[in-house]
Amino acid sequence: MDAQLTAFVGVAAAMVALPGADFTVVVRNALASRAAGVATALGVAGGLLVHTALAVAGLAAVLVAVPMLFRTIQLLGGAYVLYLGISALHAARRRSGPGPENGQGEEGEQGGARAAKGTGRALRQGFLTNALNPKAPVLFLSLLPQFVPAGAAPLPRTLLLAAIVVVLALIWFPAVALLVDRLGRWLRRPRTARAIEGGSGAALTALGLVLVTGPLLH
Incomplete structure (x- = not known):
C-alpha cells in the first residue's frame, strides 16, 4: 500500500467514525433492536x-456550481434530520409515561409482528x-x-478510494449497532433509554435546524 493510500485510509476512517447524524440514528435504532441497528448501518x-459514486462521476461539482440546487438538497436533508x-x-417523552418497566406486555408482543x-x-x-447530507458530496469532491x-489514471484511483470509504462504513456502523445491542440490557433500562432517546433527539433536532436555517454553504 503506497503512502498516499495509507494516509487516505486514516483520513477516511476518522471521517466515517466522526459522530454525527449517521452515528446518532444508528445508535437510536440499535436500541430498538439489533436488526434495526444493522439495517440503519447498511x-x-x-x-x-451514492455520494462516492457522484464524486467519481464528477456530478457532485454540479451541486457546487448551482447554488440553488445545493440549497434545495440542504433544506431537504435538514428537514429530514429535523423530523427524525x-x-x-x-x-x-412517551417513555416517561406510565407503562411496563421491562418493555414486555402488549408492546413487546406486537414488536415481532x-x-x-x-x-x-x-x-x-x-x-x-446520509444521502440527503449536502456537505458529503462537496467533501468527497474536494x-x-x-x-x-500525479500521472495516475484518475478513474481507477478514485474508484478505489470510494470503495475504501464504503467498506469502512460497512465495518464501523454495523459494529456500533452490534455494540449497542450487546450493551442493550443496560442501555434499554427505562431511565437510560429515555436519556439516550432524548439526547439523540436533541442532537438530531439541532443538526436539522443548522441545515435548515444556516447560510448557503460553499
Missing part, C-alpha cells in the same frame, strides 16, 4: 455509496440521513483528488 453505507429529531424527542416493517424503515432512515498521485 442504509448509511448505501448513502455513502422531533420523532426521537416524542418517543423519549412489526419487525420486518421496522427493519425496512430503519434501512430507509439510514440511507436518507477530498478524493488529493489522494490521486
Whole structure:
C-alpha cells in the first residue's frame, strides 16, 4: 500500500467514525433492536455509496456550481434530520409515561409482528440521513483528488478510494449497532433509554435546524 493510500485510509476512517447524524440514528435504532441497528448501518453505507459514486462521476461539482440546487438538497436533508429529531424527542417523552418497566406486555408482543416493517424503515432512515447530507458530496469532491498521485489514471484511483470509504462504513456502523445491542440490557433500562432517546433527539433536532436555517454553504 503506497503512502498516499495509507494516509487516505486514516483520513477516511476518522471521517466515517466522526459522530454525527449517521452515528446518532444508528445508535437510536440499535436500541430498538439489533436488526434495526444493522439495517440503519447498511442504509448509511448505501448513502455513502451514492455520494462516492457522484464524486467519481464528477456530478457532485454540479451541486457546487448551482447554488440553488445545493440549497434545495440542504433544506431537504435538514428537514429530514429535523423530523427524525422531533420523532426521537416524542418517543423519549412517551417513555416517561406510565407503562411496563421491562418493555414486555402488549408492546413487546406486537414488536415481532412489526419487525420486518421496522427493519425496512430503519434501512430507509439510514440511507436518507446520509444521502440527503449536502456537505458529503462537496467533501468527497474536494477530498478524493488529493489522494490521486500525479500521472495516475484518475478513474481507477478514485474508484478505489470510494470503495475504501464504503467498506469502512460497512465495518464501523454495523459494529456500533452490534455494540449497542450487546450493551442493550443496560442501555434499554427505562431511565437510560429515555436519556439516550432524548439526547439523540436533541442532537438530531439541532443538526436539522443548522441545515435548515444556516447560510448557503460553499
